[in-house]
Amino acid sequence: MKRTFTLLLLTSLVISAGVYTYLRQPDIVPEVRTATVSKGDVVDSVGATGILEAVTTVQVGSQVSGKIEELYADFNSIVRAGEVIARLDPSLFETQVEQSKANLIRAQADVERLTIAIDDAETKLARAEGLSARDLIPASELEAAQVEARLAEAQLRSSRAQMTQAEASLNQVNVNLEHTIITSPIDGIVISRQVDVGQTVAASMQAPILFMLAADLTKMKVNANIDESDVGRIRPGQAVKFRVDAYPESEFEGLVSQVRMEPIIVENVVTYMTLIDVPNPDLRLKPGMTATVTLEIARRNDALRIPNAALRFRPTDDMFLALSLPVPEQPEVGRSDSQGSRPEGRRQMMERFQNMSEEERTTMREQLGARPEGRRQMMERFQNMSEEERTTMR
Numbered sequence: 032m033k034r035t036f037t038l039l040l041l042t043s044l045v046i047s048a049g050v051y052t053y054l055r056q057p058d059i060v061p062e063v064r065t066a067t068v069s070k071g072d073v074v075d076s077v078g079a080t081g082i083l084e085a086v087t088t089v090q091v092g093s094q095v096s097g098k099i100e101e102l103y104a105d106f107n108s109i110v111r112a113g114e115v116i117a118r119l120d121p122s123l124f125e126t127q128v129e130q131s132k133a134n135l136i137r138a139q140a141d142v143e144r145l146t147i148a149i150d151d152a153e154t155k156l157a158r159a160e161g162l163s164a165r166d167l168i169p170a171s172e173l174e175a176a177q178v179e180a181r182l183a184e185a186q187l188r189s190s191r192a193q194m195t196q197a198e199a200s201l202n203q204v205n206v207n208l209e210h211t212i213i214t215s216p217i218d219g220i221v222i223s224r225q226v227d228v229g230q231t232v233a234a235s236m237q238a239p240i241l242f243m244l245a246a247d248l249t250k251m252k253v254n255a256n257i258d259e260s261d262v263g264r265i266r267p268g269q270a271v272k273f274r275v276d277a278y279p280e281s282e283f284e285g286l287v288s289q290v291r292m293e294p295i296i297v298e299n300v301v302t303y304m305t306l307i308d309v310p311n312p313d314l315r316l317k318p319g320m321t322a323t324v325t326l327e328i329a330r331r332n333d334a335l336r337i338p339n340a341a342l343r344f345r346p347t348d349d350m351f352l353a354l355s356l357p358v359p360e361q362p363e364v365g366r367s368d369s370q371g372s373r374p375e376g377r378r379q380m381m382e383r384f385q386n387m388s389e390e391e392r393t394t395m396r397e398q399l400g401a402r403p404e405g406r407r408q409m410m411e412r413f414q415n416m417s418e419e420e421r422t423t424m425r
Contacts, residue, residue: 081255087246092238117213131201138194256302285309
């Protein structure tokens with residue numbers, strides 16, 4: 032029995048000590064963060080991402096089908112306009128040229144044969160007309176000679192048309208033969224090669240792409256997608272700064288050259304393509320790099336800077352009490368605040384209004400009523416007043 036009593040006593044002491052310790056703990060003190068007001072540059076900017084591209088790019092393709100016989104250019108090759116960069120197997124087109132030449136020769140021979148036939152028909156017609164004038168042959172023979180002459184002329188015209196068609200066919204196959212030699216259309220650099228020697232290209236509905244050429248990589252552009260909420264503040268000529276992952280410590284500059292009107296809608300998000308001209312004299316920037324763009328909208332140099340969080344902070348009376356600080360007085364009547372909408376704000380306003388003279392009350396009404404925001408605030412406060420307070424205001 033004595034042992035049980037001792038255990039109960041010890042348990043009671045432990046519980047009492049825990050309750051005492053808990054009650055002795057101080058109240059939770061709110062954490063207060065402060066920031067220093069600084070002086071410097073303040074910039075309003077818009078952020079976006081874009082892709083670097085060459086200002087002028089040309090896709091070099093093949094207008095005829097065939098097997099790649101030789102390649103004279105590779106990645107990063109410098110080429111000049113008119114320089115041969117690839118050649119297709121010309122054997123098939125050379126055969127077509129020989130065949131077209133044979134067809135043309137045959138058509139020319141037919142024209143010569145029919146020309147002779149016309150001369151013969153005209154001679155027979157002249158003879159028949161002379162004999163018919165002297166009534167030495169019947170009229171049917173004269174008519175037959177006339178029909179034969181007209182038929183020979185028609186056949187000659189048809190043969191000449193076939194000869195013209197054979198000439199056109201020969202020209203076409205000659206052009207196709209010339210197209211087996213691929214030349215560079217511009218001065219530039221090869222940034223992409225899509226084929227290898229021995230590969231067969233088929234030019235049917237669309238010309239196959241063999242090379243991608245860039246005219247001048249010392250001048251590039253960034254295609255940035257700007258959100259519809261920010262595009263209204265973008266204008267050509269605005270300064271742009273951007274970074275690329277290849278050079279994280281370097282910052283590049285450019286200028287906005289165009290804001291396109293065509294919207295780009297992806298998953299109900301609307302953006303607009305913005306073109307940014309970028310100088311690239313040292314060729315560090317390469318096509319396809321992802322650029323993190325910052326477009327400068329407005330700038331103020333040497334201005335006082337206060338963190339945005341401090342401007343959004345609105346302390347309450349409970350916060351002052353928790354910090355053991357005196358509660359500040361409410362702002363004066365007429366300031367653009369919402370104190371008058373709270374009961375304590377209305378009470379203090381009514382006390383100050385009752386202590387005013389009639390002349391001060393009239394001046395306050397005129398000041399509040401002369402401004403739109405003043406009239407709006409006065410109407411809101413008037414609607415929140417009791418009937419007694421409204422009577423006092425009148």
